[in-house]
Amino acid sequence: MAGSRCSSRARLMAFLALFVTLFSTGCSVAQVPLLMWSSDGLPPLATPAAGHITSKDQLTAYLTSAFASGPHTVLLFLQDKLSKDDFTVFGGVFGNKQDSAFQNLEAALQSSSSSVMLPALEWSDSSAVPALLQEKMGVSPLLVDADTLSHLSINTSASNLLLINLPYCTGLDKSCKKVLLDNDDIIGKVLSIMKDKNVLYTAIYTGLQPSRVISETSMSTQPAGRSLLQAVVPDVKPPIMFNVSGNPCIMLWAQNLSISLSEGSVWIDLAAQTPSMTGSICNSSNSLLVLSYESGYILRFAMTRRFYPVSGRHWFTLDSVQLQANGQTASYKGSHNIYAPAEYSFHCQSVTSFRDTLLVPNKDDATPWRLNFIDFQIQGFGLANGTDFSYASDCAGFFTPGIWMGLVTGLLLLLIFVYGLHMIMQLNTMDRFDDPKGPSISVPQSD
Structure with missing residues (x-):
């Protein structure tokens, strides 16, 4: 029962x-x-x-x-x-x-x-x-x-x-x-x-x-959906989708794809623009998504699919992100945290090149460009049978800094409690007490 x-x-x-x-x-x-x-x-x-x-x-x-x-x-x-x-x-x-x-x-x-x-x-x-x-x-x-x-x-x-x-x-x-x-x-x-x-x-x-119809406009040629870790929001723009022979191959969605020349300069949101995907390629082991914007900016996302014998399954990684702007090229390597099972998508609330180190600037690259992707989700493999993102592997770990702080603080308080309890248990009472106000003890002596 x-x-x-x-x-x-x-x-x-x-x-x-x-x-x-x-x-x-x-x-x-x-x-x-x-x-x-x-x-x-x-x-x-x-x-x-x-x-x-x-x-x-x-x-x-x-x-x-x-x-x-x-x-x-x-x-x-x-x-x-x-x-x-x-x-x-x-x-x-x-x-x-x-x-x-x-x-x-x-x-x-x-x-x-x-x-x-x-x-x-x-x-x-x-x-x-x-x-x-x-x-x-x-x-x-x-x-x-x-x-x-x-x-x-x-x-x-x-x-x-x-x-x-x-x-x-x-x-x-x-x-x-x-x-x-x-x-x-x-x-x-x-x-x-x-x-x-x-x-x-x-x-x-x-x-x-249906009592409500969600995002039915601007999707007649490429019907697509998205499955992100958030609540329902109105007027959600469709994801960027690259097709090969009519089948979806690469999908990307982001609330903001912002770039900035340097700290303190104006951010430019490329997500508000419609890109061309000329030059994009994908196969069973490598995917390259090229987003060319009319404003002259070009973003390249390179992904690789590999088999890892230890886990017994295929995984994909976002190896690099490249930005071309004003005749300059800025390259960023994807850290070891940008990965997911090959049949999943990767999602992260914030992907930046200056704060969370998910995108590591190339040491040989002296360009000051900065990247800031908000509510970012990408999938480069396993899309042949559908037009929606697969289950999202999120970048947020279970043990966040706040959880670690709580665990350490709780452990410290527990140690103090155990030490105090141990000290109390070690206290002993005297087995005999003298009363200074009472009569003194006399011991008679015999000859």
Whole structure:
């Protein structure tokens, strides 16, 4: 029982993490989230990678395995609009759990025997999911509400597809959170009725269409997304992508690609400009990304993929960064901290040539140029099967200076406490006391 609770809590934690931090992607494909849980058990499904968009074919294949044999009772909670951002904004993840608009939903996921979370399901039209369920189950959906369901006799010997429509906020009468709270109450009532009827069921919660569309402009020719370690932000620009034969080969994204001639001079942000990638190359072992800007600046990122027998896997490193400006060339070597598994991307909040030593200036290079890359992410290998960054290997170590300071201070205080306790335990009391006010002791003498 304890193990079941722990696994349920782990699934809930994974659900919160999936919808809050790991899926801040910009993509031209409309998406809706889909949550699926069951009181009877579901086939296992691997957790989608960060930024992955589940296609309709993948969902079809999973539903085929889920409803392959025997009759099933499916509760389809179909909301007018739904996006993964609704869980971030109204889920109360960053505050008190009592503020969440999805308390009954989260409780159902936590208590279910198995659940599946698809944060980004490819959306085509409003009838896609109901039509797919109707095809796989062989029955037409029956529109019900909580009151109707309480008086409905459910034949468990045949498949049942029960459709519960849920509204979404229009901005006219109720706030979005109030509407979602009411919807969550409906979900709780329906699940409670199914429990009272002692009917095993599979529940699905999704939307007729997305409630929010993220970064759908300026991406018609090169649809791409990004998966960075940050919260959802509006108007995220697409990453820089170099393709070979129509397949993505190198991807780079940065909030700022700033360069400065010397300390105190004006910073120039190249990320605000659109570069040409003429001269870029990539293969299975080497990648070179060349960014040529109309202002005359050229940035080159050289990466290498190698196999390390000690770890038994391939790793890639950012070997060098080169800047050409005003007829001068500044070269910087990537330190030993700029690396990641070959199938991952590399991410760092700050990459500079003057503060964190991630980019080490060439000793033979006397140019005073300085580089400052903010929220920097790059991947030079393993992009053939997708247009999103792979899982990011971050440059931030676990033991930061603050953690080390806390550990050392705590150890010092512990030593002082142990020494004081040892001194107290060594104190001894006298085995005899003299009373100067009492009578003196006389010893009679005999002749």
